Amino acid sequence: MDPWLLVALCGLVTALATGLGAIPFAFVRNVSPKAEAVSHTLAAGLMLGASFGLVAEGTAHGSWQTLVGAVVGVAFILGVQRGLEGRDLQIGGATGRSARQMALMVIVMTMHSFSEGVAVGVSFGGGTTLATVITVAIAVHNIPEGLAISAVLHSRGVPVWKCAWWSIFSSLPQPLMAVPAFIFVEMFRPALPYGIGFAAGAMIFMVLVELLPEAYDTERKPRVALLVSVTLVAMMIFQRLLG
Amino acid sequence: MDHPVLAVLLLSSVAAVVSIAGVLPLLRAGGVPRVAVGWSHSLAAGAMLGAAFVLMTATQEQAVGAAGVGGLLGISFVWFTHLALGTQDLDLDRSDKSGAYGYKVLLVNSLHSASEGVAIGAAAMVSLSFGVFVAMAMAVHNMPEATAQSAVLRSRGVGFRDAAGLAVVSNFPQILMAVVAVALIQAAPALLPWALGFAFGALVYLVLAEHLPGSYRNAGPRTIALVTIVAMGIVIFLGGDRG
Numbered sequence: 001m002d003p004w005l006l007v008a009l010c011g012l013v014t015a016l017a018t019g020l021g022a023i024p025f026a027f028v029r030n031v032s033p034k035a036e037a038v039s040h041t042l043a044a045g046l047m048l049g050a051s052f053g054l055v056a057e058g059t060a061h062g063s064w065q066t067l068v069g070a071v072v073g074v075a076f077i078l079g080v081q082r083g084l085e086g087r088d089l090q091i092g093g094a095t096g097r098s099a100r101q102m103a104l105m106v107i108v109m110t111m112h113s114f115s116e117g118v119a120v121g122v123s124f125g126g127g128t129t130l131a132t133v134i135t136v137a138i139a140v141h142n143i144p145e146g147l148a149i150s151a152v153l154h155s156r157g158v159p160v161w162k163c164a165w166w167s168i169f170s171s172l173p174q175p176l177m178a179v180p181a182f183i184f185v186e187m188f189r190p191a192l193p194y195g196i197g198f199a200a201g202a203m204i205f206m207v208l209v210e211l212l213p214e215a216y217d218t219e220r221k222p223r224v225a226l227l228v229s230v231t232l233v234a235m236m237i238f239q240r241l242l243g
Numbered sequence: 244m245d246h247p248v249l250a251v252l253l254l255s256s257v258a259a260v261v262s263i264a265g266v267l268p269l270l271r272a273g274g275v276p277r278v279a280v281g282w283s284h285s286l287a288a289g290a291m292l293g294a295a296f297v298l299m300t301a302t303q304e305q306a307v308g309a310a311g312v313g314g315l316l317g318i319s320f321v322w323f324t325h326l327a328l329g330t331q332d333l334d335l336d337r338s339d340k341s342g343a344y345g346y347k348v349l350l351v352n353s354l355h356s357a358s359e360g361v362a363i364g365a366a367a368m369v370s371l372s373f374g375v376f377v378a379m380a381m382a383v384h385n386m387p388e389a390t391a392q393s394a395v396l397r398s399r400g401v402g403f404r405d406a407a408g409l410a411v412v413s414n415f416p417q418i419l420m421a422v423v424a425v426a427l428i429q430a431a432p433a434l435l436p437w438a439l440g441f442a443f444g445a446l447v448y449l450v451l452a453e454h455l456p457g458s459y460r461n462a463g464p465r466t467i468a469l470v471t472i473v474a475m476g477i478v479i480f481l482g483g484d485r486g
Contacts, residue, residue: 055479056300067480074472078465201472208468212451213459222331225451226322233314233444236299240307 007124007182010135011117011175017139018171021146022164025154037219038227039151043105044211045228046148049235051200051207057119058196065190069115069197074205076198080107081209094156101210105152108206109145109170115195117174121181122189137242142171144235152211247374247425251367254378255360255421259414261382265389266407275394280336281461282470283387283394288454289471290384293478294377295446298362301369302439309433313440317358318448320441324354325452335391336457345399349413352392355453356417358445359384363417364424365438376482383478385414 028035058066081104089099116138123134146167153163181188215224265283268275275283302310325331330351337344359381367374389410396406428434458467 052296052299055296059479063480067476070476074469201476204475205468205472208471209464212455213464213467216456216459220332221452221456222322222325224456225448226318228451229318229444229448230315232447233311233318233440236314236443237307237311 003124004179004183006131007121008175008179010124010131010138011120011178013135014120014138014142015113015168015171015174018142018146018149019164019168021143021148021167022150022154022160024147025150025163026160028154033218036155037215037217037224039155040211040215041219041224041227042231043148043151044207044215045231046144046151046235047203047207047211048228049232049239050145051203052232052236053239054196054200054203058193058200061193061196065193066197066200069194069199070201070204071197072194073198073201073203076111077104077108077202077205077209080104091156091158094158098156101214102153102156102158104206104210105149106166106170108202109149110173112199112203113171113173114177115192115199116171117177118181118188118192118195120174121178121183122185122192124178124182125185125189138174141239141242142174144238145170247367247371247429248422250371251364251374251378251421251425252418254367254374255363255381255418258359258363258378258382258385259356259411259417262385262389262410262414263407265386266393266403266410268390269393269397269403269406274397275390277336277461280391280394281458281467283390284336284454284458285462285467285470286387286474287384287391288450288458289474289476290380290387290478291446291450291454292471293475293482294362294380294384295443295450296475296479297373297377297380297482298366298439298443298446301366301373302436302443306436309436310440310443313437314444316437317361317441317444317446321354321358321445321448321452325351328354331452334457335453336395336461342399345396345401348392348395349409351453352388352413353416355388355449356385356414357420358442358449359414360417360420360422361424361438362442362446364421365428365435365442367421367425368428368432368435369439373482380478380482381417385410 055066084100084103089103091099091102094102120138149167149170150163153166154160328350330347333347333351335348363374363378363381366377392413393406393410396409424438428438
């Protein structure tokens with residue numbers, strides 16, 4: 001098999017793995033404001049944990065580049081927020097602010113996958129001997145991301161299979177970007193810390209500006225704090241074990 | 244330095260004393276507007292999240308399991324102290340005139356600083372320069388924290404000088420715990436990853452339970468998210484490779 005085909009295949013497998021994050025919600029029947037707050041808190045912890053991991057990786061490549069990427073990431077969210085503001089979106093049964101937030105969530109997670117795709121391609125740059133290890137590691141790492149997306153979508157009444165689809169969709173940039181990054185690895189490598197910074201900045205800002213304020217509106221402070229911080233610590237262990 | 248206990252005694256004392264600078268805005272006639280109290284809390288939140296991040300990167304070479312369990316212990320420590328004091332849902336920015344409320348805020352802030360002490364102590368045992376950095380981050384954190392606390396105290400008729408004194412006194416547990424942490428880790432070096440994890444978990448929980456909720460109410464999600472992420476970014480950028 002051509003090496004680039006192998007990379008594309010691995011990227012596809014890791015994208016599909018994101019869909020697994022929707023599975024737990026097949027067992028959740030309860031869609032209430034409380035369940036919504038809990039879901040948002042869970043998503044906040046998962047995204048903060050993922051971002052912390054990304055920042056650690058990005059600063060290892062270059063602090064300045066990561067910082068620049070992060071600033072662009074924050075600006076990107078502000079821009080998309082502004083762009084969505086006046087629009088009458090309708091997603092599933094949701095309208096208004098909820099629908100805008102769901103759209104924002106899918107956009108953020110999809111954008112952040114672009115830099116992950118570059119990371120996949122660059123890590124294959126040394127050769128495809130480690131293909132299985134890299135694929136499994138990234139596939140497993142993608143599951144919490146699917147969990148975060150599904151948490152936000154499902155709590156607003158989106159059916160589980162659609163949550164799985166949007167989770168997979170958000171990771172499709174991975175195979176898309178992995179192939180060119182693999183072939184032109186020397187060209188893409190310097191772009192990596194910018195991309196990682198972008199992904200981390202966008203996700204942290206999304207947590208701070210959308211997920212947390214809403215969680216505090218409906219749920220008590222100690223519950224929000226407990227769930228987010230425990231999820232964050234769990235993600236920290238999880239990523240360390242994968243890495 | 245050969246005497247880490249003396250070093251952290253000095254470092255944490257400096258971090259405690261500079262909190263006086265945060266009381267100065269209260270000299271302004273008419274006190275501090277609510278928005279400014281919101282800003283103070285989010286500045287404190289950002290500096291603390293940044294410090295938590297650099298502590299997390301410092302655990303990288305340490306035992307993952309110990310750091311993770313330490314993180315859960317740190318979260319539980321703050322959660323249980325809040326539960327025991329009945330301050331789980333306490334807002335730190337109310338302007339009612341009851342004296343009991345003022346004492347509660349002081350109590351919560353004093354306990355809050357105990358976790359900061361563990362952070363400084365554990366960091367100093369990684370390396371002295373890392374200890375200096377975390378102590379500086381805590382000093383920066385303590386200033387806006389003092390602004391918020393003094394705003395509460397002043398609105399209850401506490402004199403300016405007393406408020407300044409209380410800002411320093413409420414940070415005494417920080418000095419105490421920094422020294423205790425260093426002494427313990429010196430006696431049993433295996434405790435280091437536990438202490439780093441403990442500090443990480445406790446700081447994240449404190450941000451989520453004490454700093455962010457009120458600041459969203461006072462200044463709105465977008466402003467607060469921006470202030471928090473900028474403060475956090477600066478701390479991470481300056482300290483990213485020190486762990």
